[in-house]
Amino acid sequence: MNKKYLDLLAQKYDCEEKVVTEIINLEAILHLPKGTEHFISDLHGEYQAFQHVLRNGSGRVKEKIRDIFNGVIYEKEINELATLVYYPEEKLQIIKNNFVNEQELNQWYKEIIDRMIKLISYASSKYTRSKLRKALPNQFAYIIEELLYKTDESANKEQYYTKIVQQIISLGQADKLITGLAYSTQRLVVDHLHVVGDIYDRGPEPDKIMDTLINYHSVDIQWGNHDVLWLGAFAGSKVCLANIIRISARYNNLDIIEDVYGINLRPLLNLAEKYYEDNPTFRPKRHSDGNLSDLEQLQITKIHQAIAMIQFKLESPIIKRRPNFNMSERLLLEKIDYDKNEITIHGKTYPLENSCFATVNPEQPDQLLEEEEQVMDKLLFSVQHSEKLARHMNFLMKKGSLYLKYNGNLLIHGCIPLDEEGKMEKMVIENKTYAGRDLLDIFERYLRHAFAHPEKTDDLATDMVWYLWTGEYSSLFGKRAMTTFERYFIKDKITHKEKKNPYYHLRENEETCRKILTEFDLNSDQGHIINGHTPVKEIDGENPIKANGMMIVVDGGFSKAYQSTTGIAGYTLLYNSYGMQLVAHKHFNSKEDVLLNGTDVLSVKRLVDKELERKKVLETNVGEEVLQEVSILKSLMEYRYMN
Ligand SMILES: O=P(O)(O)OC[C@H]1O[C@](O)(COP(=O)(O)O)[C@@H](O)[C@@H]1O
Numbered sequence: 001m002n003k004k005y006l007d008l009l010a011q012k013y014d015c016e017e018k019v020v021t022e023i024i025n026l027e028a029i030l031h032l033p034k035g036t037e038h039f040i041s042d043l044h045g046e047y048q049a050f051q052h053v054l055r056n057g058s059g060r061v062k063e064k065i066r067d068i069f070n071g072v073i074y075e076k077e078i079n080e081l082a083t084l085v086y087y088p089e090e091k092l093q094i095i096k097n098n099f100v101n102e103q104e105l106n107q108w109y110k111e112i113i114d115r116m117i118k119l120i121s122y123a124s125s126k127y128t129r130s131k132l133r134k135a136l137p138n139q140f141a142y143i144i145e146e147l148l149y150k151t152d153e154s155a156n157k158e159q160y161y162t163k164i165v166q167q168i169i170s171l172g173q174a175d176k177l178i179t180g181l182a183y184s185t186q187r188l189v190v191d192h193l194h195v196v197g198d199i200y201d202r203g204p205e206p207d208k209i210m211d212t213l214i215n216y217h218s219v220d221i222q223w224g225n226h227d228v229l230w231l232g233a234f235a236g237s238k239v240c241l242a243n244i245i246r247i248s249a250r251y252n253n254l255d256i257i258e259d260v261y262g263i264n265l266r267p268l269l270n271l272a273e274k275y276y277e278d279n280p281t282f283r284p285k286r287h288s289d290g291n292l293s294d295l296e297q298l299q300i301t302k303i304h305q306a307i308a309m310i311q312f313k314l315e316s317p318i319i320k321r322r323p324n325f326n327m328s329e330r331l332l333l334e335k336i337d338y339d340k341n342e343i344t345i346h347g348k349t350y351p352l353e354n355s356c357f358a359t360v361n362p363e364q365p366d367q368l369l370e371e372e373e374q375v376m377d378k379l380l381f382s383v384q385h386s387e388k389l390a391r392h393m394n395f396l397m398k399k400g401s402l403y404l405k406y407n408g409n410l411l412i413h414g415c416i417p418l419d420e421e422g423k424m425e426k427m428v429i430e431n432k433t434y435a436g437r438d439l440l441d442i443f444e445r446y447l448r449h450a451f452a453h454p455e456k457t458d459d460l461a462t463d464m465v466w467y468l469w470t471g472e473y474s475s476l477f478g479k480r481a482m483t484t485f486e487r488y489f490i491k492d493k494i495t496h497k498e499k500k501n502p503y504y505h506l507r508e509n510e511e512t513c514r515k516i517l518t519e520f521d522l523n524s525d526q527g528h529i530i531n532g533h534t535p536v537k538e539i540d541g542e543n544p545i546k547a548n549g550m551m552i553v554v555d556g557g558f559s560k561a562y563q564s565t566t567g568i569a570g571y572t573l574l575y576n577s578y579g580m581q582l583v584a585h586k587h588f589n590s591k592e593d594v595l596l597n598g599t600d601v602l603s604v605k606r607l608v609d610k611e612l613e614r615k616k617v618l619e620t621n622v623g624e625e626v627l628q629e630v631s632i633l634k635s636l637m638e639y640r641y642m643n
């Protein structure tokens with residue numbers, strides 16, 4: 001080992017005892033049970049539902065409570081404790097309102113603190129003390145540790161502990177302590193979170209999800225097609241930008257663009273007002289908040305048309321300058337007969353409905369009006385100068401990747417593009433052919449390049465980000481073509497169909513899954529593919545566990561817009577030292593519902609895989625890193641202290 005490096009390390013470990021202590025500590029960690037991984041996907045801006053799943057650890061919190069208190073306290077109390085752990089601030093208020101005098105309240109405080117301490121003690125039993133300490137609220141760490149390490153034999157200290165709790169209550173600190181204990185418990189039941197893509201679009205609060213993830217103790221993200229669309233916009237792709245605004249208008253979420261990220265929509269609105277009227281297909285989808293006035297709805301409808309038309313125009317030059325994207329079929333503006341108001345696709349002519357082509361010059365349909373161009377320039381400037389968006393996008397880049405190999409499993413949002421025979425589909429990029437893992441690697445390289453060069457708007461890397469959103473060999477899209485135009489303007493539903501990549505039926509077979517795992521250098525006897533992106537239609541009898549347990553689809557189904565087609569609010573996955581469990585979630589109504597009625601509508605569990613022996617940290621990714629550290633420390637020991 002490099003002596004310079006060891007000398008540097010010796011500055012940190014400046015005596016023999018420090019090295020020995022660290023080696024013993026790390027070796028001990030290796031033999032602890034592996035921490036719990038939590039997989040969620042397709043959050044689509046549904047912050048409240050996401051919070052709920054995060055706070056209850058997909059049912060882990062209640063399970064732990066049951067382990068300790070089943071038969072000891074009433075079911076009602078179990079639910080109360082669970083809700084208190086999920087939403088401590090709100091639940092405390094509700095509970096406190098029920099007490100008529102202070103004495104009763106103080107008695108309740110004593111009991112509940114005792115229960116919460118028991119719960120923390122149990123939830124942290126597989127962690128080191130140092131890890132537990134990190135999970136405790138700073139201001140109470142010392143007190144909680146005192147309470148935690150009271151063992152049964154120390155009955156002579158009983159009074160001391162009672163006194164501590166009494167003091168906390170009389171000093172008016174009980175609420176803070178309970179709240180701290182609740183958040184520590186949440187943190188302890190899940191060691192690491194995987195977000196398998198699609199944080200953005202459709203739902204109202206993706207920004208809050210991002211803030212939560214930024215503050216989360218341990219997380220990684222596999223980008224979804226919608227996340228990449230936002231990254232693309234930030235990286236300088238105007239067509240990606242047009243798409244995110246179009247989708248926001250469609251779902252009545254322009255607030256995210258305007259109020260949350262501070263992007264001025266005024267120039268776009270002016271343009272929209274000038275050229276567009278009301279139009280039924282462009283009316284916003286969700287107006288559940290009920291406070292959308294007729295005028296607002298009309299404005300959104302106009303903006304929606306303005307930005308959709310800009311998007312269609314912007315697609316055209318990319319398709320033309322990138323023949324290897326193989327998208328000339330998508331040059332739809334050129335296939336329109338503007339006099340007859342009809343379009344010919346694949347040799348068939350369809351009448352156009354609700355068309356809004358006021359800004360289109362039939363001679364040069366993809367040409368942006370000068371006004372449109374100016375609007376896009378202003379929007380892009382605004383996007384790239386939004387501090388909040390920069391913070392969120394940087395985090396997405398830092399914690400994200402196109403795929404992840406983690407503890408023997410492969411995590412991907414969309415697919416590995418396959419042909420009907422199950423062979424990895426090839427794509428030629430800059431005269432080189434890529435397929436399978438190489439293709440994903442090169443996609444990711446382009447995306448990172450585009451992100452590092454936001455000033456370039458038309459280079460291959462930036463165009464490639466848009467390809468990831470909509471291209472036939474994109475591992476995120478997983479369909480042959482996106483029929484956005486047809487959905488707006490053609491009645492015949494045949495034209496709306498988006499043909500899926502063969503991956504989506506081939507993934508039912510073990511053989512396909514083995515091949516993919518092997519492609520990524522993973523052990524195909526033990527690994528799983530964890531997939532998001534496609535809502536599992538439980539209604540039609542679809543099973544999220546495929547290929548004999550090798551393929552698990554965890555589309556969270558958080559997106560309210562899609563819940564009627566799935567019949568369920570989706571799935572999440574837990575992987576702890578005993579194995580994997582898929583958790584099915586019923587529809588999440590509201591936080592208020594959980595708080596008042598205890599409707600914690602979880603969760604059928606299906607056992608995906610049961611470990612024969614409890615899995616230890618040693619056998620995990622983290623374990624590999626710890627092993628390396630141990631080996632380095634041993635070298636230091638020999639070099640410095642043993643001769
Ligand atoms: O339901 P909407 O908003 O019309 O969106 C439909 C579009 O979304 C997509 O399904 C992509 O989004 P998902 O990743 O959520 O599936 C496209 O294939 C399709 O054209």
Ligand SMILES: [Mn+2]
Binds near residue numbers: 198224225413533534
């Ligand atoms: Mn998706």
